[in-house]
Amino acid sequence: MTRLIGLFLALLIPVGTAVSQNEPASNPPQQNMPQPQLHPRLEEPANVPVPTDRQIRLDVQVSDKSGAPVRGLQKEDFTVLDDKRPQSILSFHAADSGTPADSVEIVLVIDAVNAGFQSVSYERNEVRKFLLQNGGKLAQPTSIVFFADAGAKMQDRPSRDGNNLVSLYEQFETGLRTVNRSQGFYGAADRLELSLKTLSQLTNYEKARPGRKLVIWFSPGWPLLTGPSIQLTQKDEQHFFQSIVEASTGLRQARITLYSIDPLGLADAGGIRLSYYEQFLKGVSNPTRAQAANLSLQVLCVQSGGRVLNGSNDLTQELATAASDANAFYVLSFEGARADHPDEYHAIEVNLDKPGVKARTRTGYYAQP
Numbered sequence: 114m115t116r117l118i119g120l121f122l123a124l125l126i127p128v129g130t131a132v133s134q135n136e137p138a139s140n141p142p143q144q145n146m147p148q149p150q151l152h153p154r155l156e157e158p159a160n161v162p163v164p165t166d167r168q169i170r171l172d173v174q175v176s177d178k179s180g181a182p183v184r185g186l187q188k189e190d191f192t193v194l195d196d197k198r199p200q201s202i203l204s205f206h207a208a209d210s211g212t213p214a215d216s217v218e219i220v221l222v223i224d225a226v227n228a229g230f231q232s233v234s235y236e237r238n239e240v241r242k243f244l245l246q247n248g249g250k251l252a253q254p255t256s257i258v259f260f261a262d263a264g265a266k267m268q269d270r271p272s273r274d275g276n277n278l279v280s281l282y283e284q285f286e287t288g289l290r291t292v293n294r295s296q297g298f299y300g301a302a303d304r305l306e307l308s309l310k311t312l313s314q315l316t317n318y319e320k321a322r323p324g325r326k327l328v329i330w331f332s333p334g335w336p337l338l339t340g341p342s343i344q345l346t347q348k349d350e351q352h353f354f355q356s357i358v359e360a361s362t363g364l365r366q367a368r369i370t371l372y373s374i375d376p377l378g379l380a381d382a383g384g385i386r387l388s389y390y391e392q393f394l395k396g397v398s399n400p401t402r403a404q405a406a407n408l409s410l411q412v413l414c415v416q417s418g419g420r421v422l423n424g425s426n427d428l429t430q431e432l433a434t435a436a437s438d439a440n441a442f443y444v445l446s447f448e449g450a451r452a453d454h455p456d457e458y459h460a461i462e463v464n465l466d467k468p469g470v471k472a473r474t475r476t477g478y479y480a481q482p
Contacts, residue, residue: 167449168203172325172370172418173463173474174442182441183470184209191472193447194462200447208325210252210440216324217439218271219255220315221432223285224332226260226307232376236331239428241279243436249275253327253439258315259285265311267318301336308335309356309408316363325442327419329372329435330410331428337389338405345404354400357407358456358479364417365478371414372435375423387423396477398458418474452480 171193175183188205208215221240225233244251254271257278266285272278319326345353364371375387390411397403406412411421419438422431450459457480463472 167451167480168446169365169449169461169478170204170368170444170446171461171463171474172368172442172444173472174418174438175465175470175472177471178469182437183467184441186443186465186467188445190466191443191445192464192466193445194460194464195447195450196459197462202445202447204444204446206444208442208444215444217253218322218324218326219251219253219436219439220258220271220319220326220328221255222258222260222311222315222328222330222332224260224308224330226262226304227332227335228376232333236374236376236428237282240331240432241282242429243432244275244278244282246275246433249277249279251275251278253436257282258311260308260311262307265314267315301338305335305338305405305408308410309360312360312413313363316360316367316369319367319369320363322367325368325370325439325444327372327436327439328369329374329432330414331374331376332410333375333377333423334373334390334410336405337409339393347400350400350403353405353407354397354403354456357397357403360408360413361416361477362479364413365475369417370419370438370475371410371417372419373410373414373421373423374428374431374435376428377423390421394476396458396460416476418476420473449478450480452482455481457481 173191175186177183184207186207188202191202191205193200193202206215208217223233223236223240228236244255251273254273255275255278256268256271259266268278268281315328363369390406390409393404393406393409393412394415396416397407414421420435422435425431445463450457458477459480460477461475463474465472
């Protein structure tokens, strides 16, 4: 099994790696096609700037015991801890749908690689309901990413026109799936590779785009490739650790908050798979602790400040729940630590001096010397 892991890692594209330079640039025609259009794949914008400062920006959701957003908080109500040490808040503002102070985009990822045909068909109808609510007038600009075995496709720009997005959605064909759950370890490794590659492309694409992005991924998740029969070599562990660092850093720099919605809904209820990811939520501080499960969709969702939604067949409502995070949140920043060594993990906590309220944001970052 170790040899199989090594073979998989040789194929795995690190999560922060750019799209191959040998691929031709996507330049779809601008006439005689309904808007918005589809790119044949996710292309990264040219000359993506690499952040050089150490300022860590956090998008913070604050809710009361009922889950309703809490508005009207001030900078003094927040305490930011970096590895349990209080930090000075360098910048602060409240973003609210009533008084827009920050741009937010919704990105819907339709996963036809890790979900079966029936699940994809069901979620298609549920997403359609969401897009057509309020006469198709969407509260935030919305994009759709179609993820199939042949790669990922995305429209050229987000839209607030839900009717137009439904038309685009109905044009999409998932095609014949060549990777499925019956193919054992190799099939699982292929699905993991494809999933991480798509996440990498999406993250790199969004880095150069302004504002916050709520990426809502419809999927039961990709394979964890974790268990007593899988033994990692030191080289394997280093590969996984580097991919974890790149995923965490990329999501943070792109201001992506990740959400997962399980299209299986209550069909998965009670299964150990639904909660197994919780064993891997703690930040990985060194390669000896790295596993493929640390890169699972659900783990990345929680660590980015998002949510794992897997307890309902009402996917339209689950989608609305995730998208509602765009209505009211707080944006603050602090000076990141100067590390003693490369890829030094730092845990983040945001506390509030208010009883009965809870803050949700990303759980950590990797500092550099």
